[in-house]
Amino acid sequence: MRFHGRVIRSGVPLPPPAGPIRLAMLYQDGIEAMRESACLYGQCLRGMAQTWGLDLSKMPSWEVTNEFIQRHNLQSVKDQQAFLIEAWGGAERRLRHEINQRMHTPSFLVEASALRDDALGKRRYEEMAKALHLRHGGRAPVDPWRDLERAARVALARAVDAFNFLEDTELADVAHQHSHKIAALIGGVFGCDIQYIEGAYWDTCPISLMHRRCGMSVGFTATRRCSLCGDDIDECEHLLGVLYEVRIQRSADGTCSACGRHSCSHVEGEIVSIYPHAVMGDLQVHEISLVSRPRDPLARFTRVEFDPQDLARSLGGEPDGREIRCYRCLHPCEGFATLEE
Ligand SMILES: [Zn+2]
Ligand SMILES: [Zn+2]
Ligand SMILES: [Zn+2]
Ligand SMILES: [Zn+2]
Structure with a gap:
């Protein structure tokens, strides 16, 4: 198995290997990551609803689809996938439609700036724009789809960071559930792809990588x-x-x-x-070395090569370099993979 990962962060204070100071730093970093993630996720949903007129009550969510899968006893991956693609496909089409329509009406600029006009919204919008290095105001080109997508993807990356910091605390489950929620939104609306790099397929799905509970320890x-x-x-x-x-x-x-x-x-x-x-x-x-609790909690895999045989089996044929979408982030949680130490 080939993989890529981050071995250690440089330029930031790393927590000590053990002890109360480590725990205090993990809480601090974890809550900070969680706060940023929740803020961006909220902005993304709020933008979809308020700027783009999407009815969130009709939007699927990880909890709602999980509940449906359980109630209708959809056991096979195939049945679950068919339902999930159908449910999320509708949300993606609605959002694209709303954005296209509003972008091409003269009232668009008024509506697009609605978020920035109320005082609290303005501050939050600026915070998000700054976090994402977005240009806003003035005559900056507007690509609402990409802005929403970037907010969601950064929200997920920070949620995964939060889980990595908080995994041994009582906040672990909060960060875990929160990560799944954002991952489903991204996988369902913006798409999560299985990457084809250097002649091989790689798992880069953030939620899938988060469930591999090991990291790198450097000697x-x-x-x-x-x-x-x-x-x-x-x-x-x-x-x-x-x-x-x-x-x-x-x-x-x-x-x-x-x-x-x-x-x-x-x-x-x-x-x-x-x-x-x-x-x-x-x-x-x-x-x-691979360890279950790396000294740097963020020293994790960034991509892992798929076993070609497993992949062909699950797809029902050789993929031959074509694009494959990852739908795993839409499914109910399958638990964590831990190192056998
Ligand atoms: Zn000095
Ligand atoms: Zn000296
Ligand atoms: Zn995925
Ligand atoms: Zn999970």
């Missing part, structure tokens, strides 16, 4: 260098715990010689008293 060595002189911290003349006077300098990339940060309040040329500390140098990655 690496780095030298601990002295922040004052750059030599090995165990061999140089500087003693930890002793204050030294230094003149602040910034390296070419802006790193401060006193604290090692890029942005800090230290002024170049100023003399300050500081303690030496260890900085990492000569980073070398030796091995990457």
Whole structure:
């Protein structure tokens, strides 16, 4: 099995391997991700309803389709899929129709700006636009379909992040259900594709990848260098715990010689008293192992190759490089796959 993944995030504080500080950081990062996700998901639904006139009460949802599947006892994947494609297909067509119609009437600009006109809506819209690097206002080109789609896809990515941070807390199930809801909306309306890259089919479905409960743990060595002189911290003349006077300098990339940060309040040329500390140098990655609880909770697979035989079996024939849509994100949850450790 081939896969691609992220081994470690750089540039952000990583939680320690264990202990109460780790838990506190996981809560903090998880709730932040959840908040962003919920905000974007809300914006997306609100845009569909208020700007594009979609009747949300007629729109399918993951909960409603799950309930239908259970009530009608649709057991085979084939029966479920036929029902789900039918249910969501209608929603996709309605949204396309509404957008096309409103885009081609002169009153469109009035309606499209409705969201931005009430004060609360305006602030939220700007927040979302900023989060998505959208241009808005002025004469920016309008592509409402893409804007809604991007809001939904970022909402899902952040929901999955939230679950990865919160999996060992009582908020795990909230993040799990929330992720499924957004994934069904995306799979149903905007589409989730099985990607064909480098002559193979890859699973890139965010909700499917989220259910593979393992991540990457990196083994690496780095030298601990002295922040004052750059030599090995165990061999140089500087003693930890002793204050030294230094003149602040910034390296070419802006790193401060006193604290090692890029942005800090230290002024170049100023003399300050500081303690030496260890900085990492000569980073070398030796091995990457698969673990159930990676040190960096977001060190996860980004795509996993499908077994060609399994894929052909489930499709009833060789796909031969043609486009395949993933409908798994519409189905009820099938549980998590965990590592056998
Ligand atoms: Zn999918
Ligand atoms: Zn030193
Ligand atoms: Zn500094
Ligand atoms: Zn699930």
